[in-house]
Amino acid sequence: FPIIRAQISQDYIPDSKFYKVEAILRPWRIQQVSSALLKMGIRGVTISDVRGFGAQGGSAERQAGSEFSEDNFVAKVKIEIVVSKDQVEAVIEKIIDEARTGEIGDGKIFLIPVSDVIRVRTGERGEKAERMTGGRSDMFFSTGSSTA
Numbered sequence: 001f002p003i004i005r006a007q008i009s010q011d012y013i014p015d016s017k018f019y020k021v022e023a024i025l026r027p028w029r030i031q032q033v034s035s036a037l038l039k040m041g042i043r044g045v046t047i048s049d050v051r052g053f054g055a056q057g058g059s060a061e062r063q064a065g066s067e068f069s070e071d072n073f074v075a076k077v078k079i080e081i082v083v084s085k086d087q088v089e090a091v092i093e094k095i096i097d098e099a100r101t102g103e104i105g106d107g108k109i110f111l112i113p114v115s116d117v118i119r120v121r122t123g124e125r126g127e128k129a130e131r132m133t134g135g136r137s138d139m140f141f142s143t144g145s146s147t148a
């Protein structure tokens, strides 16, 4: 059995069974982030190309490089992952590990409670819909049932 790190059940408010971890990150770190998430058994990742700015208003002290568009919005990638509560801290930790450079512009992570998860193919809801075969929950528990 692998050691389950960060199975901390934080007192997130509002409390929810599922949370969306939404991170705005540097585009060139996304490959690294997503393969690390895949390796830890996270399944179901959505990526969007976005543009925006944070506290610096779209300017970094260090450089005005290729990440900037002409209107000063900075190209970022939004990564969205819905996981059960007990996986949230591990996902956050992994994103920070893989995305952090320590420089301005590393991005932010938002934690959003999710009311329900519904699998379109089967109509399954809740835990059954969130769980994916070969995913993290399969690595830690053998449920004996297929929930793909």
Ligand code: AKG
Residues within 6 Å of the ligand: 052, 053, 054, 055, 056, 057, 058, 059, 060, 067, 074, 104, 105, 106
């Ligand atoms: C901001 O607008 O807050 C920034 O951090 C701009 C720098 C960057 O995202 O590279």
